[in-house]
Amino acid sequence: MERRTWSPREKDVQHDWYIVDAEGKTLGRLATVIASTLRGKNKPTFAPHMDMGDYVVVINADKIAVTGNKETEKLYSRHSGYPGGLTQVTLRDMRKQHPERIIKYAVKGMLPKNALGEDQLRKLKVYVGTSHPHEAQQPKELAV
Numbered sequence: 001m002e003r004r005t006w007s008p009r010e011k012d013v014q015h016d017w018y019i020v021d022a023e024g025k026t027l028g029r030l031a032t033v034i035a036s037t038l039r040g041k042n043k044p045t046f047a048p049h050m051d052m053g054d055y056v057v058v059i060n061a062d063k064i065a066v067t068g069n070k071e072t073e074k075l076y077s078r079h080s081g082y083p084g085g086l087t088q089v090t091l092r093d094m095r096k097q098h099p100e101r102i103i104k105y106a107v108k109g110m111l112p113k114n115a116l117g118e119d120q121l122r123k124l125k126v127y128v129g130t131s132h133p134h135e136a137q138q139p140k141e142l143a144v
Helices: 027-039 091-097 099-108 115-121
Strands: 017-021 055-059 075-079 086-090 124-126
Touching: 017 027, 027 055, 027 099, 027 115, 075 091, 086 091, 091 099, 099 115, 099 124
Parallel strands: 017 055, 055 124
Antiparallel strands: 075 086
């Protein structure tokens, strides 16, 4: 009896759309569910070398909850490449200026650090309010 390992093909992949309301949800717990959905780990046909994941739309990104003192102590850093070019922003300031980036950065850290991870991150759509332009895709509610 010959057994062969099944590997999915590009034509076998189906990308669904999901929607998540981030209001009152804890940042890290929400990000892990979103990252595994973007990777496709919730599917029985998951293959780590392919983009098997689904699209995820996050609404109410500005109402995400964090625990402990993260609001004032968590720092987001970036560097311009020039001497003295380090810029650090607290989570509180990031929430005021770009609240959608909080979720995007948390999920990005949980995805692969290669071209596949970049493709998977592009399927994450984050919005501040309750309205979003993806009603035509009829997204389903993602259980968190």
